[in-house]
Amino acid sequence: MTEAQAVRCRKRLEQFLVDLLEPVGRSERRHWGEVYVRSLLLNGERKSIEPLATRLPEGNVQAMQQFIGQSPWEWSPVWERLGKRMTAELELDPAWVVDDTGFPKQGTHSVAVERQYSGTLGKTGNCQVAVSVHHVGEQGNVPLGWRLYLPESWANDAQRRREAGIPEGIVFRKKWELALEIIDQIREWGLPDRVVLGDAGYGDGSEFREALERRELHYAVGVLPQVGVWLKPPKISPLKTTGRGRPPTAARYGDQRPTTAQEAARQAKGWRTIRWREGSKGWLESRFWATRVQPSHRYQDGRPPGKEVWLLAEWPESEKAPSKFCLCDLPADYSLRRIVRLVKCRWKIEQDYHQLKEELGLDHYEGRNWQGWHHHVTMVMIAHAFLTLETLRGKKNFWVDPAEDAT
Numbered sequence: 001m002t003e004a005q006a007v008r009c010r011k012r013l014e015q016f017l018v019d020l021l022e023p024v025g026r027s028e029r030r031h032w033g034e035v036y037v038r039s040l041l042l043n044g045e046r047k048s049i050e051p052l053a054t055r056l057p058e059g060n061v062q063a064m065q066q067f068i069g070q071s072p073w074e075w076s077p078v079w080e081r082l083g084k085r086m087t088a089e090l091e092l093d094p095a096w097v098v099d100d101t102g103f104p105k106q107g108t109h110s111v112a113v114e115r116q117y118s119g120t121l122g123k124t125g126n127c128q129v130a131v132s133v134h135h136v137g138e139q140g141n142v143p144l145g146w147r148l149y150l151p152e153s154w155a156n157d158a159q160r161r162r163e164a165g166i167p168e169g170i171v172f173r174k175k176w177e178l179a180l181e182i183i184d185q186i187r188e189w190g191l192p193d194r195v196v197l198g199d200a201g202y203g204d205g206s207e208f209r210e211a212l213e214r215r216e217l218h219y220a221v222g223v224l225p226q227v228g229v230w231l232k233p234p235k236i237s238p239l240k241t242t243g244r245g246r247p248p249t250a251a252r253y254g255d256q257r258p259t260t261a262q263e264a265a266r267q268a269k270g271w272r273t274i275r276w277r278e279g280s281k282g283w284l285e286s287r288f289w290a291t292r293v294q295p296s297h298r299y300q301d302g303r304p305p306g307k308e309v310w311l312l313a314e315w316p317e318s319e320k321a322p323s324k325f326c327l328c329d330l331p332a333d334y335s336l337r338r339i340v341r342l343v344k345c346r347w348k349i350e351q352d353y354h355q356l357k358e359e360l361g362l363d364h365y366e367g368r369n370w371q372g373w374h375h376h377v378t379m380v381m382i383a384h385a386f387l388t389l390e391t392l393r394g395k396k397n398f399w400v401d402p403a404e405d406a407t
Contacts (some may be wrong), residue, residue, distance in 0.1 A: 004158070006059065006149070009390070011369055013034075013037070013038065013041075013384075013386055014034070014188065015285075016386055016389070017030075017037065017382070018120070019081060020035045020078060020081050020082055020085070020382055021034065021078070021165050022081075023073065023074060023078050024071070024073040024078065024263070025073050025083065027072075027139055027184070029067060029073060029156035031065065032060075032063055032064055032066075032067035033379065035058060035059065035064065036052065036058060036064060036067065036068070036146060036198060036245060036379045037379055037386070038056060039052035039053070039055050039056055039059065039169060039266070039375050039378060040360050040361060040380060040383040041360075041383050041386070041387070042051065042055045042056075045245050046361070046364060047361025047364040047366075048361070048364045048365060048366045049061060049064050049065050049068065049287075049365075049366070052064065052270075052287070052361075061192060061306060065367075065374070067357065068299070068365075068367065068372050068375045068376055068379075069367045069369060069371065069372035069375070070182050070371075070372075071375070072371075073375070075374045075375060075377075075378040076185070078378050078382070079144065079145055079378065079381070080189045082142070082381060082382060082385055083135070083142070083144045083145070083186055083189055083191060084189060084246040085385075086135065086165075086385050086388070086389075087135050087142070087144075087191055087192075087294075089139075089140075089392070090135060090139045090140045090141070091137065091139065091144060093137060093138060093250075094135050094136060094137030094194055095133045095135075095136055095194050095195045095196070095197050095342065095345050096132070096133050096134070096135060096136075096144070096183065096186075096194045096195070096196050096197065097133070097196075097198065097345065097348065097349040098132075098133050098179040098183075098195045098197065098198040098351045099131070099132065099180075099198065099199065099204050099346075099350075099353075100119070100130060100131045100132070100149065100175055100201070101118075101119065101120055101129070101130060101251050101353050101357075102118025102121055102125070102127040102129050102130055103128040103129070103130065103362075104117060104118070104119035104120070104125060104126065104127045104363070105126055105127055105128060106126070107126075107273040108126075109163075109368050110128060110366075110367075110368050110373075110379075111128070111164040111165075111166065111368055111369055111373055112128050112148050112149060112150050112151065112164075112372050113126060113127065113128050114126070114151045114153060114154065114215045116129060116256045120353075125167050126196060127149075127303055128148065128149075129149040129175075130146050130147065130148050130149060130397075131146070131147045131149060131178040131179050131182065131205070131378075132144075132145065132146045132147075132182070132186060132349075132351050133145055133182040133183060133186065133357050134178060134348070134352055136345050136346075136348040136352075137155075138142070139392055140184065140391065140392055141181055141349070141351070141352050141390055142352075142381075142384070142385050143352060143381055143387065144184040144186050144191075144324070144333075145185055145186060145242075145383065146182070146201050146374070146377055147173075147178035147179075147181060147182060148170075148277075148370070148373060148374070149173075149175060150166070150170060150173070154166070155170075155171055155172035159294040159319060163368075164369050164370050165369040165371055166370045166371045167370070168239050169223060170370075174205060175201065175202070176201075176202050176205065176208040177209075178308065179202060179208070180200070180208070180211055183196065183212075183217070184215075184302065185217070187215075192284040193217055194217075195217075195218045195219060195220060195330070196212055196217055196219040196220075196221070197219070197220050197221065197342070197343065197345060197346045198219070198221045198222065198346070199221070199222040200222035200223055200325075201222075201337070202220070202221055202222075203221025203222045203229060203327060204222070204223045204224050204327070205218070206298075206306070207366050208221070209306075209327065209329070210252060210297070210306075212329070213329065218329050219327075219328070219329045220310075220326055220327075220328040220329070220330060220331055220342055220343045221326060221327060221328075222324065222325065222380065223261060223325050223326065223327050224261075224325070225260060225261055225262035225325060226260050226261070226262065226326065227259070227260065227261045227295070227327070228257050228258040228259070228260060228261075228262060228295070228296035228297065228299065229258055229259060229264060229293035229294065229295055229296055229311055230259075230293060230294040230295075230296050230305050231291070231293055232258050233294060233305065234253055234256045234258075234305060235253075235254075235256065236252070236253065236304065237252045237253075237254065238252070242376065250320060252302065252326050253265075253302075254386075258296035258299060260358060261311055261313065261325040262321070262322060262325070262377070264291070264293070264313075265271070265289060265311075265313035265315065265322035265325070266321065266322065268289045268291070268313070270289060271287045271288065271289045271315060271337075272287065272288055272289070272336060272344075273285055273286070274286065274288050274336065274337055274340045274341075275288075276340075276341045276344040277341075277344065278338055280304075283399060284344075286314050286317075286348050287313070287315045287317065288312065288314050288315075288336060288340050289317065289322075289336075290310050290311060290312045290328075290336050291310070291311055291313075292308050292309070292310060292311075293309065293310075293311040293327075294306050294307065294308050294309075295307070295309070303313070307329070308332075309327050309328055309329045309330075310326075310327070310328035310329075310330055310334070311325065311326075311327060311338060311390055312325065312326040312327075312328055312340070312343060313325050313337055325345055328343065329332075329335065330342070342378065352384070355384060355387070356380055356384055358388075360380045360381045360383050360384055360387075361380065362377065365377075
């Protein structure tokens with residue numbers, strides 16, 4: 001980048017931050033917010049506060065620590081402005097992707113840290129875990145909101161809560177419940193509803209899927225091979241009433257039994273090879289099959305079948321059996337190719353996590369309190385959004401902007 005290009009980029013960043021940082025309050029806070037974001041965007045391996053402060057002439061450790069760890073500004077209004085701005089920029093058939101990521105930590109004092117399973121580590125380790133929802137689309141991606149997962153050991157420990165500044169209203173929530181909180185929040189902002197994508201950590205339990213159905217949100221979520229489905233609508237015999245009390249809500253299935261997703265896929269015919277995107281080593285493709293089913297969760301208790309959805313199965317030629325399964329609440333007229341390409345959009349959240357951590361220091365915050373963690377994450381979200389817009393701008397201008405030394 002030339003000096004002139006750097007100056008123009010700096011001006012675009014300043015303009016980008018004017019509206020976004022308004023909710024943090026007085027001008028002094030907005031100034032340190034700008035300094036913090038600019039520091040995050042500079043090269044450097046470590047992006048905790050002290051290294052960040054050394055990268056700019058105006059950097060100040062004490063002032064930046066105050067801004068992140070102690071200033072009482074609300075982060076939710078910043079997320080709302082960022083979400084509205086970015087979703088307006090990044091259209092073209094987007095989806096909302098739900099996932100969680102780990103933040104490896106030393107010691108036991110950082111808020112919500114505990115020995116717990118982390119997909120980032122691929123094992124149980126000492127870490128924080130956060131749930132996020134991202135807007136993903138053809139033009140780019142952006143995280144819309146976060147929830148720091150608070151283990152029960154923290155939620156029930158009054159002293160640790162007090163020392164970390166955890167608000168009284170924050171209680172233990174399962175990860176899928178945290179994901180729903182974020183979804184409800186971004187819907188309150190007025191963002192258009194999107195298809196919700198997630199892996200089996202969210203989709204295998206019926207609670208998350210049913211909650212999305214109550215919200216009339218379409219979804220395509222992973223499930224385990226053992227999930228039960230009805231390939232044909234079962235015949236249900238209602239239980240006889242006794243004439244006293246409430247009528248029973250359970251139903252009897254007799255000798256009928258659902259099949260598992262794995263069994264259904266093994267018996268299936270008509271597998272098709274589908275390409276979904278071009279990778280660094282050529283097109284990514286695999287074999288897929290889909291059919292309409294009804295989930296059979298807790299049918300033993302007499303629960304009626306779930307609504308009709310797609311069961312999507314993937315069977316790579318290198319595998320001995322179908323290996324991946326999704327339940328997709330999508331229109332019945334969707335083609336197999338369209339379903340596959342939508343489901344495979346989920347990988348983009350891993351791309352986001354990589355950039356947020358490796359380039360912008362999402363997991364580098366060394367403070368211990370609840371507020372500081374959220375403030376740091378907010379600044380990283382802003383830096384990531386600016387990089388996304390700069391990338392999009394470069395793509396749009398690649399063929400129309402002449403080189404500066406062109407004659």
